[in-house]
Amino acid sequence: MPPLKEDILQNIYEIFAEWSAGFSFACTKNCAACCTQNVTMTAVEGELIHRLIRENGREEWFAGKLQAKGESERPRMTTNDFAGACLGKGEDVESEQYGNMSPCPFLETGCCQIYEVRPFSCRCFASEQRCFSGTSALLPEYYLSASTAVMQIIEHLGQGEYWGNMLDVLSALCDLPENRSYATLLPASFVEQSRIQVIKAKPLPGFLLLDEEMEKIAPLLDAIFTRKVGEKTVESILNGR
Numbered sequence: 001m002p003p004l005k006e007d008i009l010q011n012i013y014e015i016f017a018e019w020s021a022g023f024s025f026a027c028t029k030n031c032a033a034c035c036t037q038n039v040t041m042t043a044v045e046g047e048l049i050h051r052l053i054r055e056n057g058r059e060e061w062f063a064g065k066l067q068a069k070g071e072s073e074r075p076r077m078t079t080n081d082f083a084g085a086c087l088g089k090g091e092d093v094e095s096e097q098y099g100n101m102s103p104c105p106f107l108e109t110g111c112c113q114i115y116e117v118r119p120f121s122c123r124c125f126a127s128e129q130r131c132f133s134g135t136s137a138l139l140p141e142y143y144l145s146a147s148t149a150v151m152q153i154i155e156h157l158g159q160g161e162y163w164g165n166m167l168d169v170l171s172a173l174c175d176l177p178e179n180r181s182y183a184t185l186l187p188a189s190f191v192e193q194s195r196i197q198v199i200k201a202k203p204l205p206g207f208l209l210l211d212e213e214m215e216k217i218a219p220l221l222d223a224i225f226t227r228k229v230g231e232k233t234v235e236s237i238l239n240g241r
């Protein structure tokens with residue numbers, strides 16, 4: 001049975017998929033210009049990916065993919081750091097410009113090889129108009145706000161654990177006891193280096209939602225917070241009750 005955090009994460013993924021099914025996106029299988037190395041995530045999302053890799057005995061393949069990560073600048077603020085800074089200042093804080101637009105190594109012949117466990121950043125990336133390399137996705141503002149709010153909840157779920165670029169977090173997680181097989185598959189210091197490149201997930205400081213968006217986003221947040229996982233609601237678990 002997956003641990004509680006992974007269980008909650010799967011529920012959040014499912015609820016977001018149901019909510020976003022109401023949009024008309026141009027996204028199709030094999031359309032993957034958005035699949036770059038500019039993806040961030042939490043450790044709990046990474047543990048779900050590692051679990052699938054172990055279950056399928058694909059550690060050697062995976063170790064090769066991790067080593068494809070680039071050397072671009074890393075984020076210095078998490079989504080909740082950014083939200084906290086905006087809420088503290090009462091105004092927008094300039095967002096960080098970082099990222100690596102090289103293709104994601106998990107993309108093979110136009111398909112994601114870890115699709116069923118892809119992180120939330122990949123799940124919420126979509127466009128109402130087909131986009132190509134270098135062009136922006138077209139999305140309603142409230143969809144972006146809702147995606148950011150869900151990202152914040154997932155970060156809260158993983159607070160105190162690794163947060164950062166997907167490939168860095170996955171690499172840093174190779175030092176978990178259950179991932180010891182990577183010790184012989186990755187160069188010495190690779191995991192240690194990756195641990196330096198990630199930062200820690202923070203608790204939710206509040207959402208950055210506009211009043212006029214709330215009517216459309218509240219059903220999504222309510223569905224997440226009231227979802228029962230075991231005996232408790234997600235809200236009570238996230239509040240430590």
Ligand code: SF4
Binds near residue numbers: 125130
């Ligand atoms: S976000 Fe853009 S590139 Fe990605 S699948 Fe959708 S249409 Fe294709």
Ligand code: SF4
Binds near residue numbers: 113122
């Ligand atoms: S993990 Fe999968 S969905 Fe996400 S960027 Fe990589 S190939 Fe695309």
